[in-house]
Amino acid sequence: xxxxxxxxxxxxxxxxxxxxxxYTDVQNAPILRDQLLQGNPDFxxxxxxxxxxxxxxxxxxxxxxxxxxxxxxxxxxxxVHSEIVFSLGANNNIAQSLRTFGITSxxxxxxxxxxxTDPGITALTVSEHLSTSIQGTQVDxxxxxxxxxxxxxxxRKLYKLGGVEEDGSKxxxxxxxxxxxxxxxxxxxxxxDSERVRKELEVAILGLMALxxxx
Amino acid sequence: MNHPPDPPQDPLxxxxxxxxxxxxxxxxxxxxxxxxxxxxxxxxxCALKYRPSKPYxxxxxxxxxxxxxxxxxxxxxxxxxxxGVSVPGVLALDAEGDGASGGWMMMEWIEGRTVREVLIEGAxxxxxxxxxxxxxxxEEGMRLMMGKIGRVVGRMHEVGVCHGDLTTxxxxxxxxxxxxxxGEATNGEHVRRFGEILQGDIVLIDFGLAxxxxxxxxxxxxxxxxxxxxxxxxxxxxEGFQEVLRIYGDSYKGAKVVLKRLxxxxxxxxxxxxxG
Ligand SMILES: Nc1ncnc2c1ncn2[C@@H]1O[C@H](COP(=O)(O)OP(=O)(O)OP(=O)(O)O)[C@@H](O)[C@H]1O
Ligand SMILES: [Mg+2]
Numbered sequence: 001x002x003x004x005x006x007x008x009x010x011x012x013x014x015x016x017x018x019x020x021x022x023y024t025d026v027q028n029a030p031i032l033r034d035q036l037l038q039g040n041p042d043f044x045x046x047x048x049x050x051x052x053x054x055x056x057x058x059x060x061x062x063x064x065x066x067x068x069x070x071x072x073x074x075x076x077x078x079x080v081h082s083e084i085v086f087s088l089g090a091n092n093n094i095a096q097s098l099r100t101f102g103i104t105s106x107x108x109x110x111x112x113x114x115x116x117t118d119p120g121i122t123a124l125t126v127s128e129h130l131s132t133s134i135q136g137t138q139v140d141x142x143x144x145x146x147x148x149x150x151x152x153x154x155x156r157k158l159y160k161l162g163g164v165e166e167d168g169s170k171x172x173x174x175x176x177x178x179x180x181x182x183x184x185x186x187x188x189x190x191x192x193d194s195e196r197v198r199k200e201l202e203v204a205i206l207g208l209m210a211l212x213x214x215x
Numbered sequence: 216m217n218h219p220p221d222p223p224q225d226p227l228x229x230x231x232x233x234x235x236x237x238x239x240x241x242x243x244x245x246x247x248x249x250x251x252x253x254x255x256x257x258x259x260x261c262a263l264k265y266r267p268s269k270p271y272x273x274x275x276x277x278x279x280x281x282x283x284x285x286x287x288x289x290x291x292x293x294x295x296x297x298x299g300v301s302v303p304g305v306l307a308l309d310a311e312g313d314g315a316s317g318g319w320m321m322m323e324w325i326e327g328r329t330v331r332e333v334l335i336e337g338a339x340x341x342x343x344x345x346x347x348x349x350x351x352x353x354e355e356g357m358r359l360m361m362g363k364i365g366r367v368v369g370r371m372h373e374v375g376v377c378h379g380d381l382t383t384x385x386x387x388x389x390x391x392x393x394x395x396x397x398g399e400a401t402n403g404e405h406v407r408r409f410g411e412i413l414q415g416d417i418v419l420i421d422f423g424l425a426x427x428x429x430x431x432x433x434x435x436x437x438x439x440x441x442x443x444x445x446x447x448x449x450x451x452x453x454e455g456f457q458e459v460l461r462i463y464g465d466s467y468k469g470a471k472v473v474l475k476r477l478x479x480x481x482x483x484x485x486x487x488x489x490x491g
Contacts, residue, residue: 010253010254010257011230011235012235013235014233014235057255061306061307064307068230068309071229071230072313163298203304203323204293206305206306206307207304210289210320211289211293211308214289214290
């Protein structure tokens with residue numbers, strides 16, 4: 001079985017461990033969601049719909065922001081875990097972000113995050129609780145797995161990134177000399193191109209998450 | 216002999232106080248400090264722009280100004296990047312801080328050097344090996360680089376952004392990545408040895424004074440500032456500046472009108488310096 005993965009992000013306090021588990025074929029999403037709605041403290045996790053997550057950097061950037069706001073004691077939502085979900089959004093609407101990026105009753109690809117905000121929360125306690133609570137297949141949390149789960153068209157729509165690196169976008173024009181301008185995707189994209197497109201989408205999303213709708 | 220103490224450095228606010236890792240200070244401008252560090256993991260280098268609070272400003276005004284500047288720079292960078300202008304992407308920011316220390320923005324790290332540094336080194340090297348026939352190679356490299364500058368600036372203006380401080384320090388020349396470089400190596404030793412200084416992509420930075428504008432006047436002033444920057448620091452490059460304007464003029468629909476306006480801005484500038 002894939003074990004729970006534990007990270008430490010740059011700049012955050014070294015004792016603030018970040019525990020991450022990724023699941024596919026989740027069977028009990030409605031129950032999990034109910035626990036969140038009821039505010040059951042045993043289920044204080046960031047429960048994220050993994051199909052709208054582009055990459056590890058995408059979601060860990062949200063963790064970074066939420067953790068920083070937690071350390072400054074200026075959370076906008078209920079706790080640091082709901083704040084992670086809120087931080088994925090590109091505006092200041094908490095309810096909307098939770099609805100969009102949080103677990104729904106039909107979620108099958110589920111990303112679970114828990115921060116060690118107190119010493120009692122350890123990789124062991126978290127993995128024990130998850131193993132009895134989540135009915136699904138645990139898989140590696142990495143870019144390859146997330147890419148497979150991601151619904152790119154949906155991600156583009158959520159962040160209103162129709163133009164970025166999409167064929168025929170406004171970011172791309174053909175110059176008189178026939179070479180390409182801007183950062184457009186060339187027809188018949190190779191793997192290298194699709195990797196570049198993903199990176200370009202990612203950086204656009206990080207920018208929108210950072211701005212939170214300031215325009 | 217007694218050395219005067221270093222000027223007190225504004226310490227970075229949390230989370231950067233955890234020294235995981237410690238950001239490295241690169242430059243200290245009037246308004247901002249620029250650090251090199253990394254984003255979430257060591258494999259993700261980034262630039263950290265910190266705007267410390269100013270003790271001489273009223274705290275409420277200071278907070279508002281800092282917040283405004285950070286958000287304004289980030290907003291322009293995000294817009295540019297989305298619309299295909301070559302700029303560093305925004306990775307994270309904190310415009311509020313803890314109320315006393317200021318705010319910060321993390322952006323993608325751009326490899327390479329500022330155009331200013333490149334031109335200064337280029338001029339120096341050109342002097343050193345004057346008679347090796349590198350002149351032509353240099354001219355050609357300059358022509359290409361100037362064209363790239365014209366194109367990036369044109370694209371920026373096309374999407375409705377004016378830079379506000381368009382100098383050679385605020386644009387970087389990012390070397391081609393390894394793969395591309397190997398491809399170019401077939402051009403021969405000679406090109407690599409000297410011409411490589413001028414190879415790469417232009418990336419615009421420092422949008423602290425930038426804003427959205429569709430006014431020809433604002434765009435023309437951008438060009439004028441850049442022209443003056445070339446003229447004052449790199450007189451040997453002044454001629455090459457024509458290439459910036461040539462490519463700019465062809466780069467988007469309204470560009471020709473802006474070039475016309477530039478002539479007016481130059482006239483005003485001359486009058487002012489005559490009175491001056
Ligand atoms: N994203 C980046 N990647 C790499 N280097 C950078 C980046 N941004 C800035 N720099 C470097 O740091 C220097 C200062 O950055 P910037 O111009 O944004 O700050 P500033 O304090 O406003 O400067 P100024 O003194 O010109 O007002 C740049 O000239 C460049 O050398
Ligand atoms: Mg600068």
